[in-house]
Amino acid sequence: MEHRVRKVVIAGGGTAGWTVAAALGKVLGTLLDVTLVESDDIGTVGVGEATIPTMRTFHHLLGIDERDFMRETNATFKLGIAFENWGEVGDRYIHSFGTVGRGNWMGDFQNLWLEAREKGFAGEFGEYCFELQAAEAGRFYTGEKAPTSYAFHLDATAYGQFLRRFSEQYGVRRQEGKIATVDLDGESGDIAALVLESGERIEGDLFIDCTGFRGLLIEDALKTGYEDWTHWLPTDSALAVQTQSVAEPLTYTRAMAHDAGWQWRIPLQHRVGNGLVFCSEYLSDDAARDRLAGNIEGEQLTEPRMIRYRTGRRKSMWTRNCVALGLSSGFIEPLESTSIHLIQIGITRLLKCFPFGGISEPTRDHFNELMIKELECIRDFIVLHYKATERDDSPFWQRCRDMAIPDSLAHRIELFRQSALVHPDPHDLFRVDSWLQVMMGQRMMPQAWHRMGALMTDDQLRGTLVRMKENITRAVGQMPTHQAFIERYCAN
Ligand code: FAD
DSSP states (O other): OOOOOOEEEEEOOSHHHHHHHHHHHHHHTTTOEEEEEEOTTTOOOOOOOBOOTHHHHHHHHHTOOHHHHHHHHTOEEEOEEEEESSSSTTOEEEEESSOBSOOBTTBOHHHHHHHHHHHTOOOOGGGGBHHHHHHHHTBOOOBTTBOOOOEEEOOHHHHHHHHHHHHHHTTOEEEEOOEEEEEEOTTTOOEEEEEETTSOEEEOSEEEEOOGGGOIIIIIITOOOEEEOTTTSOOOEEEEEEEOOOSSOOSEEEEEEETTEEEEEEEOSSOEEEEEEEOTTTSOHHHHHHHHHTTOOSOBOSOOEEEEOOOEEESOSEETTEEEOGGGGEEOOGGGOOHHHHHHHHHHHHHHTOOTTOOOHHHHHHHHHHHHHHHHHHHHHHHHHHHSOOOOSSHHHHHHHHOOOOHHHHHHHHHHHHHSOOOOOTTOSSOHHHHHHHHHHTTOOOSOOOGGGGGSOHHHHHHHHHHHHHHHHHHHHTSOBHHHHHHHHTOO
């Protein structure tokens, strides 16, 4: 077989660029010649600090040592996200990464819980989840015999530098410079080379666009087009600022809804990341600045930075000989910390279908189809957070509550309302437990459920729930505090 795609050029050195460089270098480095072009003058978006558990699988694939990674990125452990003021002002629930309770082959745990709740002896749904209770207690432990489901909060800039050092060990070449133009091949229309401001031409067989929101290659050069999702996900701005820590780091991200969006708080070992996400139609920039300034703790370490975006996706993520990863491929706002996952899953898929013999339409279609299906499932999950609300205290929330939603999501909601069933989609990143925690956390309760709980006596059902809770309480009580564990495991 002729090996036709050998020279890979990565445009952009943010989290996306250095993650794909690390993976191509480590996994296919002996077969490829990889160059990354980035411009220090332009810099990176500088946010993206909360992750989900799939990051651990990706690191494992690359052979990244967790302690080194955490030390170098000042990372903390993350067990979930606390949503405040979403269902109604004053509400709070945690969407944890864990499994809630235990069901059986006939039905998931929510059926038992709903039965017990109707009979008046169920605790809160989250009381039956180990990770959620550990998060509430500020405790953490991981080890061979502790299958905790966790992710990280990390310093995005430090993560980029960590991945750069990692990539360079595996032969990835870094080229500093601003890309001035993208040269297309006159005959095929493929990208032939990136031309830097210095005049240098960087030729390649396959180009990876990691240039951020602009999409210098996939959009400016190849005119792929963008599918806009702002009618479902209306926020378009974020104001980010870093502050000093005032307390030991929490094991969860805080996502605090306000009357025109929400605010994140992400605890790292050495500081806290904060950001106000908002819809500019309902909140002015000045009001956003005041609101953020009024709701941060600790000394401000950076000037607030405004970031504008348009939610949606590139019509295809692989066009001609260019694959877009990261912000250049689209953006579903950061509410469930899914962007870095999408970069990593995109890379895993690219590795699996790497076009050694030449780029073909079926390969591109296959890649695009998988990416689009996964993106749409994530989109639906995020839209759910805005739709499932009883808030009507502002025009923003009234609009969210009343908006039309994708049919796929409408079907899931209706199914749950009628029967407590959660439709498991094979492309879905989020498991049944995630959908349940968010739906019920935001006051969506089913009218009926599977009566598997009624097959037990009340004492049996009560005893089952009590034992589950006792086991969790005992296990959580034996864990060290998050801070103590970090000090032992990976503190600087
Ligand atoms: P960027 O970081 O913008 O990097 C672009 C790169 O391209 C830079 O190196 C730049 O120098 C280079 N470049 C651009 N133009 C040129 C040129 N002409 N010549 C040379 N180089 C060029 N994700 C999560 O997973 N969790 C989160 O909690 C999270 N929070 C977020 C919050 C906000 C408000 C936003 C906007 C995003 C968030 N994300 C989050 C997404 C996350 O930040 C990105 O997915 C991630 O940082 C990857 O960005 P990127 O590498 O695609 O782009």
